[in-house]
Amino acid sequence: xxxxxxxxxxPQRRMLWTRLLIRLLIFVGVVLGLLLLGRPVLSxxxxxLLALVFTWLTEPAREFIHSRWKIPRGILSLLFLLLVxxxxxxxxxxxxxKGWQEIxxxxxxxxxxxxxxxxxxxxxxxxxxxWLSLLPAAVQDVVHDLSDRLLAWLHEAASRLVPKTTSAAxxxxxxxxxxxxxxxACYFTAADYPNLRDRAAKKTPASLRKVWDQLRRAFSxxxxxxxxxxxxxxxxxxxxxxxxxxxxxxxxxxLLAILLGVLDxxxxxxxxxxxxxxxxxxxxxxxxxxxxxLLLVWGIICLFRRFLEPKIVGDQTxxxxxxxxxxxxxxxxxxxVGGMILAPILVIMxxxxxxxxxxxDTARDLSQAGRDLYAILHTGREEEKN
Numbered sequence: 001x002x003x004x005x006x007x008x009x010x011p012q013r014r015m016l017w018t019r020l021l022i023r024l025l026i027f028v029g030v031v032l033g034l035l036l037l038g039r040p041v042l043s044x045x046x047x048x049l050l051a052l053v054f055t056w057l058t059e060p061a062r063e064f065i066h067s068r069w070k071i072p073r074g075i076l077s078l079l080f081l082l083l084v085x086x087x088x089x090x091x092x093x094x095x096x097x098k099g100w101q102e103i104x105x106x107x108x109x110x111x112x113x114x115x116x117x118x119x120x121x122x123x124x125x126x127x128x129x130x131w132l133s134l135l136p137a138a139v140q141d142v143v144h145d146l147s148d149r150l151l152a153w154l155h156e157a158a159s160r161l162v163p164k165t166t167s168a169a170x171x172x173x174x175x176x177x178x179x180x181x182x183x184x185a186c187y188f189t190a191a192d193y194p195n196l197r198d199r200a201a202k203k204t205p206a207s208l209r210k211v212w213d214q215l216r217r218a219f220s221x222x223x224x225x226x227x228x229x230x231x232x233x234x235x236x237x238x239x240x241x242x243x244x245x246x247x248x249x250x251x252x253x254x255l256l257a258i259l260l261g262v263l264d265x266x267x268x269x270x271x272x273x274x275x276x277x278x279x280x281x282x283x284x285x286x287x288x289x290x291x292x293x294l295l296l297v298w299g300i301i302c303l304f305r306r307f308l309e310p311k312i313v314g315d316q317t318x319x320x321x322x323x324x325x326x327x328x329x330x331x332x333x334x335x336x337v338g339g340m341i342l343a344p345i346l347v348i349m350x351x352x353x354x355x356x357x358x359x360x361d362t363a364r365d366l367s368q369a370g371r372d373l374y375a376i377l378h379t380g381r382e383e384e385k386n
Contacts, residue, residue, distance in 0.1 A: 007375040008368075016372070020365055047178050051185035055193055058084070062190065077190035085183065095254060102255040123285055211358070218352035227345055234265040237301050241271065244297035248290070264301075266337055272298055323347065 008016065042049070058080065066076055189196065201209065238261030245253030260271040275298040282291035324344050331343025353359065 008372045013372060016365055016369055020369065023362055047182040048185045051182050051189050054186055055189045059193055074191045077187055081186055098254045099258060102252045214353055214356045214358050217356065218349040230265065234261055236304060237261055237264045237271060240301055240304060241297065248293050266340060271301055
């Protein structure tokens with residue numbers, strides 16, 4: 001005999017749908033707040049948020065040194081900041097200086113470089129022309145039309161990109177000012193971090209602390225785990241590219257390595273999407289040495305990703321490949337490249353929050369509402385039969 005659920009009483013149904021409505025309004029409010037205020041607030045508070053994240057990531061090392069040698073936190077924070085920022089700042093400053101030189105040279109020599117590119121493109125077209133002559137005339141016309149459109153699009157895109165890049169590099173003063181505020185915020189936050197943490201814990205209600213702990217663990221797994229690991233892998237790819245391009249004596253080697261490293265960070269895409277066609281074109285043009293060099297560098301990158309990426313990333317995602325691919329596609333359709341990067345991270349955060357039980361009450365209420373609707377519909381049918 002089938003056991004059907006009984007409908008809820010009117011007070012129970014009112015309380016159930018009130019809870020669901022409140023949760024829906026909170027969710028919509030949070031989403032609207034992030035969409036309307038997220039970017040301006042992040043822009044205003046970014047140096048201080050980065051300082052807080054940097055302090056949180058480096059606190060275990062400072063705590064170990066403080067407990068081991070009893071160095072005052074103020075002096076330790078200053079020494080630690082000088083050491084880390086000095087080492088990273090020296091490397092970044094050298095790369096920025098080299099990149100600025102290459103961007104300036106690219107801007108000055110743009111017309112000559114474009115003529116060189118056109119010469120290479122013409123040589124490639126002549127080589128391809130011999131192969132296209134074997135195809136029907138209609139197919140040749142279509143290929144020639146696509147080739148002309150591609151050349152015009154590349155010229156227009158490059159003409160727009162170079163001025164934007166140089167103007168962004170020239171506005172580096174705002175970055176320097178924000179970096180100074182970041183350093184000062186790092187010092188004050190690190191020097192008083194235990195006190196700030198204790199104050200925040202005492203001022204926050206227990207219910208909010210529980211929610212915050214769940215959000216913090218989910219955030220740590222997604223951003224502190226997956227995103228940090230992927231950034232580390234992309235940084236390793238960038239270093240391999242710099243070394244390979246430097247050995248090849250490739251012009252603009254720092255700029256190319258940075259651009260391909262950023263491309264490698266984007267899901268689905270990678271350095272191979274540029275290096276493999278580049279190597280193929282080199283082979284077609286008869287530059288076998290450059291083509292072999294490019295394939296060798298790309299092969300080293302593949303080996304690096306094959307053997308070291310699982311150890312660096314580990315099981316940070318835990319997502320099924322199909323779910324990860326779906327998240328990347330939906331993120332790309334909604335927000336472009338940024339959505340491709342953030343969508344899998346948001347899925348990881350949601351999964352971790354679900355496992356932590358943050359949505360348990362909502363899921364129970366939705367299940368109860370579904371059973372109540374089923375019972376109402378079934379009762380209506382029984383009354384019609386009677």
